[in-house]
Amino acid sequence: MAHALLQMHDITKSFPGVLALDKVALSVRAGEIHGLVGENGAGKSTIIKVLAGVYKADGGSVAMDGETLGDVNPRTIHAAGVRFIHQELHLVQHFTVTESVFMGQELSGPTGLRRREMTRRAEAFFREALGTELQGSTLIRDLGIAERKLVQIARALIDGAAKLVVFDEPTAPLSSGETKKLFAAIKRLKERGIAMIYVSHYLAEITDICDRVTVLRNGRNVAVFDDILPDSADAMITAMVGRELDALFPSSNHAAAAQMLQVTGLAHEAFSDVSFEVRAGEIVGIAGLIGSGREELVDTLYGLRKPSAGSVVFDGAPRTFKAPRDAVAAGMVLVPRDRRHDGLVLDMTVSDNVNLASLDDISTALIERRKAGAEKAAGVTAQLDIRPPNPAAVARNLSGGNQQKVVLGRWLTRGAKLFILDEPTVGVDVGAKVEIYTLVEQLAADGAAVIVSSSDPAELVGLCDRVLVMLRGEIVAEVQADMLGIDHLVALTTGGQAA
Amino acid sequence: MRAVLARYGFLLIIAGFFAFFSLYNPAFLTLGNQMNMVEGSAVLLILALGMTLVVALGGIDLSVGIAFDMGAAFAVVALKEYDASWQVACLVGVLGGVGVGVLNAILIVGLKVSPFMATLGTFFIGSSVQRIFTNGGGPISHRRMPQEYRDLAVGDVFGIPTEIIIAAVVLILYFIFLERSILGKRVHAIGLQRSAANVAGIPVRKYMFVAFIIASATCAIGGLIGSANIRMFTPLAGFSYLLDAIAAVFIGASIHPKGRPNVIGTLIGVLFLGMIGNGLNLMGLNFNLKDALSGLILVGALALAVGQKRLR
Numbered sequence: 001m002a003h004a005l006l007q008m009h010d011i012t013k014s015f016p017g018v019l020a021l022d023k024v025a026l027s028v029r030a031g032e033i034h035g036l037v038g039e040n041g042a043g044k045s046t047i048i049k050v051l052a053g054v055y056k057a058d059g060g061s062v063a064m065d066g067e068t069l070g071d072v073n074p075r076t077i078h079a080a081g082v083r084f085i086h087q088e089l090h091l092v093q094h095f096t097v098t099e100s101v102f103m104g105q106e107l108s109g110p111t112g113l114r115r116r117e118m119t120r121r122a123e124a125f126f127r128e129a130l131g132t133e134l135q136g137s138t139l140i141r142d143l144g145i146a147e148r149k150l151v152q153i154a155r156a157l158i159d160g161a162a163k164l165v166v167f168d169e170p171t172a173p174l175s176s177g178e179t180k181k182l183f184a185a186i187k188r189l190k191e192r193g194i195a196m197i198y199v200s201h202y203l204a205e206i207t208d209i210c211d212r213v214t215v216l217r218n219g220r221n222v223a224v225f226d227d228i229l230p231d232s233a234d235a236m237i238t239a240m241v242g243r244e245l246d247a248l249f250p251s252s253n254h255a256a257a258a259q260m261l262q263v264t265g266l267a268h269e270a271f272s273d274v275s276f277e278v279r280a281g282e283i284v285g286i287a288g289l290i291g292s293g294r295e296e297l298v299d300t301l302y303g304l305r306k307p308s309a310g311s312v313v314f315d316g317a318p319r320t321f322k323a324p325r326d327a328v329a330a331g332m333v334l335v336p337r338d339r340r341h342d343g344l345v346l347d348m349t350v351s352d353n354v355n356l357a358s359l360d361d362i363s364t365a366l367i368e369r370r371k372a373g374a375e376k377a378a379g380v381t382a383q384l385d386i387r388p389p390n391p392a393a394v395a396r397n398l399s400g401g402n403q404q405k406v407v408l409g410r411w412l413t414r415g416a417k418l419f420i421l422d423e424p425t426v427g428v429d430v431g432a433k434v435e436i437y438t439l440v441e442q443l444a445a446d447g448a449a450v451i452v453s454s455s456d457p458a459e460l461v462g463l464c465d466r467v468l469v470m471l472r473g474e475i476v477a478e479v480q481a482d483m484l485g486i487d488h489l490v491a492l493t494t495g496g497q498a499a
Numbered sequence: 500m501r502a503v504l505a506r507y508g509f510l511l512i513i514a515g516f517f518a519f520f521s522l523y524n525p526a527f528l529t530l531g532n533q534m535n536m537v538e539g540s541a542v543l544l545i546l547a548l549g550m551t552l553v554v555a556l557g558g559i560d561l562s563v564g565i566a567f568d569m570g571a572a573f574a575v576v577a578l579k580e581y582d583a584s585w586q587v588a589c590l591v592g593v594l595g596g597v598g599v600g601v602l603n604a605i606l607i608v609g610l611k612v613s614p615f616m617a618t619l620g621t622f623f624i625g626s627s628v629q630r631i632f633t634n635g636g637g638p639i640s641h642r643r644m645p646q647e648y649r650d651l652a653v654g655d656v657f658g659i660p661t662e663i664i665i666a667a668v669v670l671i672l673y674f675i676f677l678e679r680s681i682l683g684k685r686v687h688a689i690g691l692q693r694s695a696a697n698v699a700g701i702p703v704r705k706y707m708f709v710a711f712i713i714a715s716a717t718c719a720i721g722g723l724i725g726s727a728n729i730r731m732f733t734p735l736a737g738f739s740y741l742l743d744a745i746a747a748v749f750i751g752a753s754i755h756p757k758g759r760p761n762v763i764g765t766l767i768g769v770l771f772l773g774m775i776g777n778g779l780n781l782m783g784l785n786f787n788l789k790d791a792l793s794g795l796i797l798v799g800a801l802a803l804a805v806g807q808k809r810l811r
Contacts, residue, residue, distance in 0.1 A: 346691075
């Protein structure tokens with residue numbers, strides 16, 4: 001058995017009102033890929049941040065190579081050979097690959113920067129360590145997302161001192177082809193003897209590449225899997241959520257009724273001639289890759305972008321939404337794809353965020369009735385099982401799934417007629433996913449129309465009645481979901497197969 | 500203990516200075532001097548409240564001084580040239596401020612210029628207009644202004660100076676508006692995360708437009724008091740309030756638990772700046788030291804605020 005490279009023992013960390021980590025242990029052996037899984041809010045990010053020295057643990061110890069680190073801060077941890085590949089890329093668009101790799105660690109000689117040497121080393125690193133050919137002179141903005149991820153990895157590892165690399169959700173923005181490319185690079189790093197911690201929501205990836213897996217739930221260790229088999233995923237889900245999940249998707253109880261939305265010939269720079277209808281009590285999916293025009297279509301419907309042609313009839317009347325407030329006033333609401341930026345006011349409380357769109361209901365003569373607002377928020381918090389169940393908590397401190405529930409909760413208090421959910425479960429853990437799906441089903445059963453725009457084919461197939469497939473700015477197919485397999489949908493969105 | 504220090508650090512500094520000035524010069528603590536101090540802060544408070552609104556929206560207003568000047572100029576000209584009653588003069592003065600606000604609002608909301616650049620432009624334009632209008636900056640004095648107008652600055656109600664009463668009314672209105680009403684909640688939401696406020700259906704542009712006008716109109720009220728006090732309109736007089744107003748707002752934000760611009764914090768910031776000025780004055784120290792001390796203390800307070808966040 002390989003010796004333990006990293007040993008974190010009894011790590012405890014609390015935030016005001018929340019015990020985020022309760023005597024958590026994490027042990028990574030030399031040369032292994034160690035998976036770290038758990039629902040949002042389970043403590044994955046917290047323990048990674050403790051390791052990075054961003055948070056100071058209240059108790060516990062961290063040892064590298066058998067030596068306990070007295071003070072864990074970003075410098076000592078870097079010196080110990082631990083590197084972090086964060087979810088965000090943090091790359092400068094207009095820099096070349098070489099400049100990006102050596103940013104902040106440039107090589108210089110007596111005559112200034114040693115550009116040729118840096119390019120040679122960067123290209124050699126890509127070839128040998130990551131198994132890909134990348135020109136040092138290419139600009140970052142001309143690279144695909146997977147390649148940018150590789151540049152980010154190269155930047156962390158180019159000094160050759162890395163012993164342990166932590167990947168935080170590295171594949172979240174990647175398509176499946178790009179994911180394969182990244183995995184090839186990760187496997188090469190493993191061959192070079194570098195240990196890795198791999199944090200991800202995608203259990204298929206975890207079972208694919210990890211040697212061992214630690215599962216966290218509510219800030220505690222619940223399981224460590226030493227042998228990963230293809231069917232370990234089910235056991236992991238059980239460990240993560242603490243209950244059996246027979247099905248991700250609720251059974252369908254809704255039925256389409258009268259027409260709610262009729263879009264005719266809608267056009268914009270990013271799409272053209274889009275026509276479709278959505279009925280009350282119906283869940284309609286929109287599928288499409290990044291760049292298919294799907295995001296722009298959603299924005300245009302909601303008044304965030306201006307259409308260049310076409311008409312929209314909503315709830316029985318022709319509409320032109322100049323701004324989201326017009327859409328909201330008419331009863332159309334959006335749960336945006338970028339919830340941290342567009343969905344929530346992160347520094348406001350859960351209560352304020354829930355009430356933000358219905359402040360009129362909790363005021364008298366424009367003066368806010370704080371108690372009414374708090375009660376309303378408490379109701380939503382309980383109804384959607386938002387954790388922590390504290391309406392006074394600041395939205396920033398909630399996990400992704402709970403943040404998404406807050407955005408949904410805001411619109412529930414208004415009773416909208418059409419819900420547009422854009423990437424409703426990105427960065428959301430399995431447990432919250434199921435709750436969100438159940439809620440969507442409930443909305444449709446209560447007679448609302450729902451549009452789900454998503455890059456997750458399983459979600460579209462499992463949740464929707466019909467799926468519109470967008471490809472290069474056009475709707476190329478409209479398929480009944482029960483006739484649709486996931487493989488078929490993927491083929492349609494990638495243009496691999498005609499409808 | 501450290502947590503307490505960090506949380507109330509700035510208030511402790513204020514208390515410390517207060518105690519120091521009181522011990523150094525007994526005249527500091529007299530009722531008369533305290534009243535002077537508060538009265539001397541009234542106009543700054545009014546301008547700083549306008550600034551608080553704009554900063555809470557995520558902007559900045561470098562033209563508060565211009566709105567102050569326009570308030571004074573319009574009112575004095577109305578009184579002197581058109582024999583207007585004091586009520587009409589006040590109204591006209593506030594409308595002068597509204598004009599400044601409309602210009603800002605058009606630049607920022609209509610033409611999408613950043614608030615910093617737009618209000619800087621308004622500042623330059625407004626300064627130039629004043630110089631042209633007064634042939635290079637001479638004051639327009641009006642010795643025989645109606646007593647009611649004059650009383651805006653020098654009168655009192657039941658022994659409390661009118662200035663303080665006006666500032667207190669503005670303060671209360673701003674407090675209700677920004678900290679208690681749903682309009683203020685929306686203003687804060689826009690200032691914290693504009694795109695999220697927009698998606699939540701808040702008419703962001705409308706709020707920005709109106710807020711810049713309200714802020715300038717508020718500053719014009721300061722201008723009315725200023726002109727009543729010296730019985731004249733002095734071009735570019737408002738400029739001296741700009742940096743103090745910004746300082747007061749950011750002192751106020753730094754002592755807020757969430758670091759937000761807020762009405763009570765601004766009040767504390769204004770009173771703090773007033774106390775430093777008054778106290779140093781009584782010490783007979785070089786008055787020029789006041790800005791240096793204010794600056795040091797402002798930076799110190801911000802450092803404390805950052806330390807306070809790190810402690811959490």
